[in-house]
Amino acid sequence: MQTQKDQTIKLDDWKEAIEYFYEQKWTDGLPIVPPKREFVEEMLSSVNRDPDEVVAVFPPREIKVTVRDIAINAVMAGCKPEYLPVVIAGVEAACEPVFNLSGINATTHVVSPLMIVNGPIRNKLSINSRHNVFGQGFRANATIGRAFRLCMMNLGGGYPGETDMSTFGHPGKFTYCIAENEEDSPWEPFHVEKGFDADQSTVTVFGGEAPQSVTNHIANDPYGICYSIAQVMTNMGNNNTFMSGQILVVIGPEHAATIAKHGWTKDDVRYYLYQNARSNIDKLRFNGRYGWTWNNNWPKWYDRKNPDEMIPIVPRPDDIHILYAGGSAGRFSVVVPGWGRISPKIVTKVIRD
Amino acid sequence: MEEQQMIEVYKPTGTLAMESIRLSTRLDTLDGKVLGIVNNGKWNSKDLLVEIESILTKIFNVSEVLWWKKESYSSPSPQDLREEIAKKCDAVLTAIGD
Numbered sequence: 001m002q003t004q005k006d007q008t009i010k011l012d013d014w015k016e017a018i019e020y021f022y023e024q025k026w027t028d029g030l031p032i033v034p035p036k037r038e039f040v041e042e043m044l045s046s047v048n049r050d051p052d053e054v055v056a057v058f059p060p061r062e063i064k065v066t067v068r069d070i071a072i073n074a075v076m077a078g079c080k081p082e083y084l085p086v087v088i089a090g091v092e093a094a095c096e097p098v099f100n101l102s103g104i105n106a107t108t109h110v111v112s113p114l115m116i117v118n119g120p121i122r123n124k125l126s127i128n129s130r131h132n133v134f135g136q137g138f139r140a141n142a143t144i145g146r147a148f149r150l151c152m153m154n155l156g157g158g159y160p161g162e163t164d165m166s167t168f169g170h171p172g173k174f175t176y177c178i179a180e181n182e183e184d185s186p187w188e189p190f191h192v193e194k195g196f197d198a199d200q201s202t203v204t205v206f207g208g209e210a211p212q213s214v215t216n217h218i219a220n221d222p223y224g225i226c227y228s229i230a231q232v233m234t235n236m237g238n239n240n241t242f243m244s245g246q247i248l249v250v251i252g253p254e255h256a257a258t259i260a261k262h263g264w265t266k267d268d269v270r271y272y273l274y275q276n277a278r279s280n281i282d283k284l285r286f287n288g289r290y291g292w293t294w295n296n297n298w299p300k301w302y303d304r305k306n307p308d309e310m311i312p313i314v315p316r317p318d319d320i321h322i323l324y325a326g327g328s329a330g331r332f333s334v335v336v337p338g339w340g341r342i343s344p345k346i347v348t349k350v351i352r353d
Numbered sequence: 354m355e356e357q358q359m360i361e362v363y364k365p366t367g368t369l370a371m372e373s374i375r376l377s378t379r380l381d382t383l384d385g386k387v388l389g390i391v392n393n394g395k396w397n398s399k400d401l402l403v404e405i406e407s408i409l410t411k412i413f414n415v416s417e418v419l420w421w422k423k424e425s426y427s428s429p430s431p432q433d434l435r436e437e438i439a440k441k442c443d444a445v446l447t448a449i450g451d
Contacts, residue, residue: 001369002367002369002370003368003369004367004368004370006364007363007364007368008361008362008363008364009361009364010359010360010361010362011359011360011361011362012357012359012360013360014360017360017362023366026364026365028364034360035360035362035363035365036360036361036362036363040363052368052369054369056412058430060429061367063367063369063371064367064369065367065369066368066369068363068368069365069367069368069369072363072364072365072368073365076365097428098424100427100428102427102428102429103425103427106427107427150365154365154366154367154369155365155366233391260448342425342426342427342428343427
C-alpha cells in the first residue's frame with residue numbers, strides 16, 4: 001500500500017495550527033490538539049500494531065484507514081495514548097457493512113453511533129458508567145467519542161450539509177461514548193450476554209437518537225417502572241416506532257434495584273417491554289408515515305387486517321438491548337431509540353492492544 | 354532574536370495514497386443506448402422513475418430499459434450489482450422518491 005508523500009504540514013505555532021484546522025474543516029467545531037509527529041508516535045506506542053496496518057474501509061469516502069490515521073484523529077480529540085485501542089475497535093465495529101455507517105452518516109435522521117464499552121478496560125481508563133454517564137466531565141468518554149466523530153468527518157468525509165445531511169443532528173454527534181456499570185449491576189454484563197468472556201473488553205456500536213429520559217418516582221414494583229419505559233419506547237416521533245430495528249434501554253440503579261428485588265431477570269424485563277412497547281396499527285399507518293404501504297416492511301405475522309393489532313416496537317425481543325448505568329441517586333432510566341431496520345444490528349468488537 | 358521553530362503536524366484525512374476515479378464520459382444522446390433504472394426501494398421511488406422513464410423513452414429512441422431494485426434504500430448497492438449495471442448499461446438513472 002502506497003502512502004501519501006505529503007502526510008504532514010509545517011505551521012508557525014499551536015495557535016496557527018488550531019486556526020488552520022478550522023479553515024480546512026478538519027474539526028467538529030471545537031479546537032483540536034495539533035497532531036504533532038511526536039504526539040502521534042506516542043499515541044501509536046500504546047498498541048502492538050503496525051501503524052500502517054489497514055483497519056477498515058471507512059464510508060462514505062471508502063478510504064482505507066490505518067492505525068496511524070486513527071491515532072492522528074485521537075490526538076486531535078485529546079485522547080490519552082492508552083485510549084487508542086478503544087477508538088480503533090470502535091472504527092472496526094462501525095465499519096462492518098451490517099452497521100450501515102454510510103447510511104448513518106448520510107441520513108436526514110438525527111442518528112449518531114453510540115459507543116458502549118464493557119470489560120476490564122473501563123476501569124483501567126476510567127470510562128464513566130455512573131453519574132452523568134451521557135454527560136460532560138470525563139476525559140475518556142469525551143475524547144474517545146470525539147475521536148470517533150473526527151474519524152467520521154476527516155476519514156469518512158462526513159461534512160454537515162454536504163455528505164452528512166442530518167436535518168437536526170443531536171449533541172451526541174460531538175461525542176457519544178458510555179460504559180456499563182458491571183460492578184453494581186444485578187445482571188450479567190452486556191458483552192457477556194452477547195457471548196463474550198467477562199475478562200474481555202469490548203466496544204459495541206449502536207446507531208442512536210439522543211437519550212430520552214424515563215422518570216418514574218412512584219412505582220415500587222417492576223411493572224410500574226417497565227410500563228413507563230415502554231411508554232417512552234413507543235412515542236410517536238422516534239424512528240423505531242415506524243422503522244422497527246433495534247432499541248437500547250439503559251436502566252438506572254434505583255430502577256434496577258426495584259426490578260431486581262422482585263426477582264426479575266434481564267430477560268423478564270426484555271419480554272415485558274416486547275409485550276408492552278407496542279402501538280396500534282392504525283395509529284402507525286396514519287400518524288407518521290406512508291399509510292397502507294407501510295405493511296410491506298413488517299414481519300409476516302403482524303395481523304394487518306385487524307384494526308386493533310398492536311405492533312411491537314422492534315421485531316424480536318432480542319432487538320431490545322438492556323444496559324445498567326447511571327448515577328446511584330434518581331429514579332430514572334433512559335431510552336436510546338435507534339435508526340430503524342436500515343441499520344439492522346449492533347456490532348461488538350473485542351478491544352485488543 | 355532566535356527564529357521561532359515551526360511545528361510539523363499530520364494531516365488528518367488519511368495517509369494512504371488514494372486511487373482517483375473519474376466520472377464516465379457523458380453521453381450526447383440516449384438514442385440507441387441501454388438505460389438502466391435503479392429503484393432504491395423508497396415508497397414513491399418506482400412511481401417517480403416510471404414517469405421519468407416514460408418521458409425519456411418518448412424523447413429518445415432508447416434501445417432497451419433494464420430495471421433493478423436495491424434491497425435497502427439506505428445502504429450502498431452491493432459491489433456485484435454495481436458491476437452488473439455498469440456492464441449492461443450505457444446510462445443509469447436513480448432517484449430517492451421519499
